[in-house]
Amino acid sequence: MKIFVPPIKSQGIKTKLVDWISYNVKDVEHERWVEPFMGTGVVAFNLQPQRALLCDSNPHLINFYNALQRKEVTGDRVRKFLNEEGNKLLETEGQHYYTVRDRFNDKGEPLDFLFLSRACFNGMMRFNRKGGFNVPFCKKNSRFAQALVTKITNQVNNISDIIAQGDYVFKHQDFQKTLAELKNSDLVYSDPPYIGRHVDYFDSWTEEEEVILNKGLEDSGCKFILSTWLSNKYRTNDYVFSVWKNCYVATKEHFYHVGAKESNRNSVFEALLSNIELKDSIENLEMELRITKEESLLTSKPKSNNSQKQLLLKL
Ligand SMILES: C[S@@+](CC[C@H](N)C(=O)[O-])C[C@H]1O[C@@H](n2cnc3c(N)ncnc32)[C@H](O)[C@@H]1O
Incomplete structure (x- = not known):
């Protein structure tokens, strides 16, 4: 399979x-x-x-998949976003990770969530008592090299296609x-x-x-x-x-x-x-x-x- x-x-x-x-x-x-x-x-x-x-x-997971379903997050947007943010990560020797983390904890944007999920330590998902994402950087300044950006873009395209083919409802609820x-x-x-x-x-x-x-x-x-x-x-x-x-x-x-x-x-x-x-x-x-x-x-x-x-x- x-x-x-x-x-x-x-x-x-x-x-x-x-x-x-x-x-x-x-x-x-x-x-x-x-x-x-x-x-x-x-x-x-x-x-x-x-x-x-x-x-x-977890509202961020549901936001992400709803954004994918509404085509607000697409493979093309992900590629462009990760290339741009990945360059900033390289230029700032990793400090940009914490800028994105602060921005995400303020606004909760799905592309920032994806960036953090793929650049944090061990791909962990952890939130502090105030609901803020608090996993540190994986410490690889060149994290978003072309091969990884392409891999993530393909993953986004595959999951978008699967969601589009079915009748799927995503809900943030207990x-x-x-x-x-x-x-x-x-x-x-x-x-x-x-x-x-x-x-x-x-x-x-x-x-x-x-x-x-x-x-x-x-x-x-x-x-x-x-x-x-x-x-x-x-x-x-x-x-x-x-x-x-x-x-x-x-x-x-x-x-x-x-x-x-x-x-x-x-x-x-x-x-x-x-x-x-x-x-x-x-x-x-x-x-x-x-x-x-x-x-x-x-x-x-x-x-x-x-x-x-x-x-x-x-x-
Ligand atoms: C073990 S994970 C599920 C993993 C999933 N099957 C996968 O393969 O990715 C458990 C999930 O339950 C969610 N969760 C925890 N408490 C919950 C609750 N009270 N109601 C709904 N979801 C909850 C967490 O946010 C987490 O995403």
């Missing part, structure tokens, strides 16, 4: 899981694809449903508002933040919100799929077996590096939870048994260190 990578970067992006998600849901009938937590949109833009409702609590708009012929793909993983102005997540999401999805009458993690070397995500105990579970091992060393290669088991049977899924109880008996194919021998607290959750 050819994967279309969106122009905006974010730490929670599911680019590496799109193929697997697509394999599991492609035969599931639905009238509309709904994402209460669209993030970069990489999942929807690759599955390319006919109709979609794509929402997020997930609870999106849950309230569901129709039972919708297929909902939820990718909420991980509990306690990181907290920022637009992006934090609590146990209470996880329970509200679970209840909202179960009561909606829709088919739903939820992305989360199942286990890593140190811990198991016990919410899979408490809050999401009624769901089928599919898992896939995913490798990532911390730093450059090969020895720092870690793995995490990603999970897809669903109220319908997926191609790869097994029943929740069966997965829990496999984990507690360590009889599964999980190679990293997960150990739960938070089950007591989490399994006491009253649903």
Whole structure:
């Protein structure tokens, strides 16, 4: 499957899981694809449903995609903008990054958002308590060399074409508002933040919100799929077996590096939870048994260190 990578970067992006998600849901009938937590949109833009409702609590993501849909942001404009701003970055030895960051925090323009997303440290997306983007510069003064500008321009053109071919609606709203708009012929793909993983102005997540999401999805009458993690070397995500105990579970091992060393290669088991049977899924109880008996194919021998607290959750 050819994967279309969106122009905006974010730490929670599911680019590496799109193929697997697509394999599991492609035969599931639905009238509309709904994402209460669209993030970069990489999942929807690759599955390319006919109709979609794509929402997020981060207004800048939604502004960006609305501007793309209205053709206010186009490949040509992006190329010109990044060439001009990239030259200023070079001339000022990187200081221009902070001029753009201040300008963005004042006016919130989508092209400035794109510039920051591609010139900040590690492609991170983080906002301070006042809602200001606060990621520092990646420290490469020649960041917007021609090859990267062309790559980003192509990404913008590809995603614009995909959006133009479908009936897509982008909304800046909290997930609870999106849950309230569901129709039972919708297929909902939820990718909420991980509990306690990181907290920022637009992006934090609590146990209470996880329970509200679970209840909202179960009561909606829709088919739903939820992305989360199942286990890593140190811990198991016990919410899979408490809050999401009624769901089928599919898992896939995913490798990532911390730093450059090969020895720092870690793995995490990603999970897809669903109220319908997926191609790869097994029943929740069966997965829990496999984990507690360590009889599964999980190679990293997960150990739960938070089950007591989490399994006491009253649903
Ligand atoms: C894990 S990311 C989604 C990543 C996305 N699937 C992708 O591949 O790019 C979670 C998203 O949820 C959004 N979010 C956090 N809290 C939210 C809330 N209460 N309502 C709606 N969206 C929220 C964040 O802004 C973030 O974009």
